Amino acid sequence: MKIAFSPCPNDTFVFHAWVHGLVSGAPKLDVTYADIDITNKLAADGSGPDVMKISYAALPWVLSEYALVPCGGALGRGCGPLVLTRGSEAATQGPAVLSDKRVAVPSERSTAYLLFRLWAAEQVPGGVGEIVVMPFHEIMPAVSDGAIDAGLVIHEARFTYPNYGLTMLADMGSWWESDTGLPIPLGAIIARRSLDVEAIARWTRESVEYAWAHPEASMHYVLHHAQEMNPDVAKAHIDLYVNDFTADLGEAGFAAVEALLGRAAKAGLVPEVNFAALRR
Template sequence: MNIAYSPCPNDTFVFHALAHGLVPGAPKLNVTYADIDITNNWAAAGEGPEVMKISYAALPWVLSEYKLLPCGGALGRGCGPLLLTNSSETDSNTPEALAGKRVAVPSERSTAYLLFRLWAARHVPGGVGEIIVMPFHEIMPAVRDGKIDAGLVIHEARFTYPSYGLTMLTDLGSWWESDTGLPIPLGAIIAKRSLDTDSIADWIRASVDYAWTHPDESRDYVMQHAQELAPEVAKAHIELYVNSFTANLGDDGYAAVTALLGRAAEEGLVPSFDLSLLR
C-alpha cells in the first residue's frame, strides 16, 4: 500500500508499527515522506499515494475522491499554530501592527493558514499584506533574519521558537478553543474511496495502539526522520500531538472538523461541499 506522511515525530511514531510489518494482516507499506504542502497539492490534483496525511483545511477539495479516516491524524487541545514575530516591543507586536505586512505560512491549504485567515478577519484591520508559502522549517529563520514580518508555525516550533529569539504574537489554537470550545483539527489521514477504508482504519488504529504499548520501539525510526530535533523535543512533540483523537476522532473530533470547515465555507475561504462527506 502506498502512503505519504511527514517525517515529523508524531507521524513516524503513529505509523512505525505499520511501516515495519508489525500489524497483523496489514499490507507492506511503500512510504513517501513529504511536507504537508506537497501532500495537500497531490490530493487536490488527484495524484500521489492512495493513503495520505493532509491538512484538515484541504479536505473540501478532495472529499469526492478520498475518505477522511477516523484515526491516525492530529487533532487536540493546546496544540495549535503560533503566529511569531521578531519584535518584543509591545506596540509593534499587536494584531493591528500586521496590517499590510508580509507573513509566511506553511501551506495555502493548511489548517494553520485557515485558522489565521479566520482570526485575521476579526483582528487585523485592512488585512495583512503579502502571504508567502514556505516549508515550515524555513519560517522561523526567515522571521529571525527579517526576510518576513511574521511567520505562522506548526509542529515542534511550539517548543523551539524562543531559541530563535522570536516572540509569540498569538496562539491561534487557544483562540479557536476559546471561540468554539472545540479541539483544533490539524492533520487528517485520507484514503481513496475505492479502497477498503474500514480495514485501513483498523490497521492504522492498531499501529497507534502498538506505539503506545511499545513506546521505546519507535525511537530510532522517529529520530532518524526528526530533522535534527533533540530527543526531548521529539518526545514533547509526540506527547502533544498523539492523543485520544489519534485513535478515534469521536463526536468531539468530527464536531471540530465540521465547525472549522463549515465556518470557512460560509466565509468563502474554502469551496462549499456536502458536510456529510466528512463521515
Template sequence: MKIAFSPCPNDTFVFHAWTAGLIPGAPRLDVTYADIDITNGLSEGLTGPEVMKISYAALPWTHPDYALLPCGGALGRGCGPLVLTAGGRTDGTPDPSLLTGKTVAVPSERSTAYLLFRLWAAQNVPGGVGRILVMPFHQIMPAVQRGEIDAGLVIHEARFTYPQYGLSMLQDLGSWWEQDTGLPIPLGAIVARRSLDLEAIAGWIRASVDYAWANPDASREYVMSHSQELSPEVAKSHIDLYVNGFTRDLGADGFAAVEALLGRAAAEGLVPEERVASLKLRSGLNAV
C-alpha cells in the first residue's frame, strides 16, 4: 500500500510500527516522505498514493474519491502556528497593527495555519495585511531575521526554536482559536481512497499509535533519522505536542473543530462554500 506523510517527528512516530511491519495483518507500506504542501496538491487528483497526510484546510479541494479518516492526524490544543516578527512593542504587548499593509510569509495558502492567520487578521489587523508571500517554512524565520519580510507564519518545531533567531511572537494563533471557539485546532488529516477497506486502515493506524505509546523508545532511531536537524529534546517535544488523544480518534470535538474551521473560512471567502458543504462531515460520509 502506498502512503505519503511528512518526515516530521509526529508522523514518523505515529506510523513507525506500521512501516516496520509490527502491526499484525497490515499490508507492507511503500512510503513517500513529503511536506504537506506537496500532499495537499496530490490529493486534488488520483495520481497520488492511496493513503496520505494532508492539511484539514485542503479538504475542500481534495478529490471526492478520498475519504477523511478519524485517526492518525494532528489536532490538539496548545499546538497552533505562531506569527513572528523581528521586533515588537518595548513593553512586550502584542500589537497586531504592526502587520497593517505589511508583507507576511506563510508556508502554504492551503493550510490550517494560513486559514487561522487570515481569520485572526480579519478580526485584529486594522486595514488588513498587505502582501502574502508563500515560502518554504524552513526559510521563513531566517527571512524575518534578515528583515526581508515583515512577519512570518511558522509551524511545527519552529514553536520551540524561534528564540534562537531573536524573533518575537506577535500572536499564538492556537491560543486565539481556542479562546474564540473553545475547540481544538485541526492541523493535519489522514485521507484514504474510498475503494479501500477504510475501517481496516483506521484500525491499523490506531494499532500503530498504540504501539508507539506503549513502546516510546522503539521508534527513536527511525524518528531521528528523518529529523536530523532537530535535537532529541526538540523531537520529543514535537511528538508530545502533536500526538495525543485526537490522533487516535477525532471524536465529536475533533469533527466540530474541522467544521468550525472550514465553515468560518467559507464565510470569509477563503474556501469555496459549496465545496465545504459537499464534504458532509456531519453525515459521516467522509469518515469510518
C-alpha cells in the first residue's frame, strides 16, 4: 500500500510500527516522505497514493475521492501555528505590524494558513501584503535573514524559534481555542474511498498504540527523518502532537473540524463541505 506523510516526528512516530511490519495483518507500506504542501497538491490533483497525511484545510477539495481516517492525524490543544517576527520590537506593535508586509506560509491549503487568514481578517488592519509559500523548514531562516517580514510556522518550530532570534507575534491555536473553545484540527489522514477505510483506521490505531507502548523503539527512525535532530525536541514534538485525538478523533475532534471548515466556507475560503462525508 502506498502512503505519504511528512518526515516530522509525530508522523514517523505514529507510523513507525506499521512501516516496520509490526502491525499484525497490515499490508506492507511503500512510503513517500513529503512536506505537507506536496501532499496537499497530490491529493487535490488526484495523483496521490492510497493513504496520505494532508492539512484539514485541504479536505473540502478531496472528499469525493478520499475519506477521512478518524485517527493518526494531528489535532489538539496548545499546538497551533505561530506567527513569528524578528526581534521583540515588532511583536510589541501587535498584529497591525503585518499590514502590507511579506509573510511566509507553509502551504496555501495548510490549516496553518487557513487559521491565519481567519485571524488576519479580524486582527490586521487593511490585511497583509504578499504571501510567500515556502517549505516549513525554510521559513525561520528567511525571517531571521530579513528576506521575509514574518513567518507562519508549524511543527518543531514551536520549540526552536528562539534559536533564530525570532519573537512570537501571535499563536493561532490560542486564538482559535479562546474563540471557539475547541481543539485545533491541523493534519488529517485520508484514504481512497475505494479501499477498506475501516481496516486502514484499525491498522493506523494499532500503530499508534504500539508507539505509545514502546516509545523508544521508534526513536532512531524518528531522528533519522527529523529536521531537528535533538532528541529532547523530537520528544516534545511527539508529546504535543500525538494525543488522544490521534488514537480516535471522537465527537470533539469532528466538532472542531466542522467548526473550522464551516467558518472557512462562510468566509469564502474553502468550498462548502458535506459534513456527512467527513464521517464517510
